[in-house]
Amino acid sequence: MASDRKGSAIVIMGVSGSGKSTVAALLGKNLGCGFLEADDFHPRSNKELGVIVLWACKDSKAIEYQLTDHSFVLKNAEKMSKGIPLTDEDRTPWLESLQNATREKILNGETVVLTCSALQKRYRDVLRASDPDYEAGNHDCRVKFVCLTASKEVIFARVERRAKEGKHFMHPELLQSQLDLLQVDESERVIMVDATDNPDSVVDIIQAQIIQNKAEVN
Secondary structure, three states: OOOOOOOEEEEEEOOOOOOHHHHHHHHHHHHOOEEEEHHHHOOOOOOOOOOEEEEEEEOOEEEEEEEOOOOOOOOHHHHHHOOOOOOHHHHHHHHHHHHHHHHHHHHOOOEEEEEOOOOOHHHHHHHHOOOOOOOOOOOOOOEEEEEEEOOHHHHHHHHHHHHHHOOOOOOHHHHHHHHHHOOOOHHHOOEEEEOOOOHHHHHHHHHHHHHHHHHHHO
16 A cells, blocks of 8 residues: 655765765755765764664754664774775665665655665665565656766766865775676666766756656656
8 A cells, every 4th residue: 555645765876986975965955855874874983782873964953863783793884994895795784774764754754865875776676665665676666866977087086085085984996896886777767967067066957857757757
């Protein structure tokens, strides 16, 4: 039975350095909706018991989610900072926790913008299942994906700059492994956007494409 509430989620996806966080925050602000940063779901070295506190900001108010899944014994952020690629075993509890937080928003009838690399279809399907009415293989659900792209040179320069400034735990050497992993099938109807331009222009393109896609569906 379909849910009466009409919440939805927009996932800003792509490799590290594509601009996910900046673009998602701006898009959330423009839409006046919540914003979830998937990097905050990764276990950190100071969260020994696998308890993660995720802050979802909406209208300048912080909403605290406490996630107590003790499978979070793998410290993803620490691995990535050392240039060690994540395995599916690392990603699964992370994606499921993001799914739970997103589903809560959808069930409450809210729109939420979230970031997630979501490089493979199987990872995106976990997030699609945030929609309580999702059926496997149906890409017209309440969870939509926007993939940010740019040349390898542009993205590497961004990742290297962030690493030098200590602004992100992602090791630059992991970029190629992410580029190799990225796979998007045309049938998924993922919105592909060139993120080389400034963030405001990128967000304008995304909003125009979302409106166009809604018109095509209706």
